[in-house]
Amino acid sequence: MLELSSLTAGYGRGQVLNGVSLQIKQGEMVALLGANNAGKSTLIHCISGLVRPTGGTLKFNGEDFTDLPPHKIVELGISQVPEGRLVFPQMSVRDNLLLGGINRRALPGRPKRLDFVIDLFPRLGERLEQLAGTLSGGEQQMLAIGRALLADPKVVMLDEPSLGLSPLMVQTIFRALRALHDGGLTILLVEQNLNLALAHASRCYVLERGTMILEGSSAELKNDPRTRNAYLGL
């Protein structure tokens, strides 16, 4: 469904990705692992169109989208839940969610998807008129996920969704992700919590200093010492 082949990218003179390839099939939950600065965020920013790759191609259902601007990529069906949530703090929860469904393809079904998200996260439903900046970190994460779902995505990429959340909130968030996945949503998970990622994803990729060093099922990678080494940056 989503296919990256020999992607290279960098900022200025520094190369961050050196020919990375990755495939995600429809309905899969795949995790992308790696130490800090391995290039995980750059990778998903390339997919979202925020960073222009210097080489390689991006394909979605066989269609090349390497040169599309970010809003067209969302319209295509690829949404990102960014690291640090990036909700619009001075806007109500409702307005944040409505903006999620602003792309041309999602707009007609927006009211229905709003109800769906409120069903998934009732906490958001209780706070629709509240400013997003006044929500707790966990609630903001729910909002960021909800906002991405309003776009009617085929693939959702989550960048460090458990970062800075209480264990209870992490459980709530991952229960929701599990439910979405069971409902057929394709998910790419970038996660710093190794055990969490291995427990939920069926397949994993391990990125080290811009190169994909491992790829396999979660069960295989769990027992491979190289996974943990890459993770610790050893």
Place this chain on the structure above:
Amino acid sequence: MDDVLIQAVIQGLLIGATYGFVALGMGIVYSVSGVINFSHGDFVTFGMFLCYTFWGAFALDPYLSVAITLPLFAVFGAVLYRFLIRPIVGVHMLMIIQLTLGLSFMLQNGLLMVFGGQPLRTPSAFEAKLLFVGDSIVMRWPLVIAFVVSVFLAGLLYWVLQKTDLGRSIRAVHQNARAAALVGINVMAVRTITFAAGFGILAIAAALLLPGTPAHPGMGLRYTVITLMVIMLGGMTNFVGILLGGLVIGVAEAIGTVYVSGIAGMMMPYAIFVLALLFRPKGLIAGH
């Protein structure tokens, strides 16, 4: 004495609403793109001279000329952003200041070349008409029209920002352009539309300010300075504060002109501005 004060305050509120409206044009542009346009006031002058030209050519009343100048200015704004400003955004703040100051000089001297330096009067249907309220209050109709239209359009702008998808998109780009792009907003289109709207406001303001005001190529700087004062008083991106800032500057100007003689009276708005910022450095309404 009291009548004079009331008269001055009313006069100030009437003109101040238009100042606020002109400043809103700069405020929305600044909020989504961080651009301060130093040729803002000169575009007001340009709009006035366009109205003068249409009156000369077709005997068109300035209020009707808006039908032509408004779309024209919207296109100016969009083109200016796409082809002149956008390529240098993010390079250096000074580049944008330099560019818009350069535009200001080009407009001033271009107008001077074409129309000459003498003030030009553009007749309008309501130019000399007066509105009497009670026994002692007299208002010039053009100012009343300018006030009503400015307040109505400011309200309309506020409604658009709060209640429509375009407005939400503008606020989103203001708060976090990167997140806005990830959500699926066409950030460049939002910025272009905002520039078009900001310049459209100037076309309308030009027609509102023109009746009874002789147009002169050099008068734009004054509007730019007033606009800068107003948006700083208002808090840069606080749209209610900006309208309020316009009223404050308008009243200060009117009172200064009535009570303090000559040049000193014209300094009144600037004195009020400095005082206000000394006590409320973040603007009149303490915003976010």
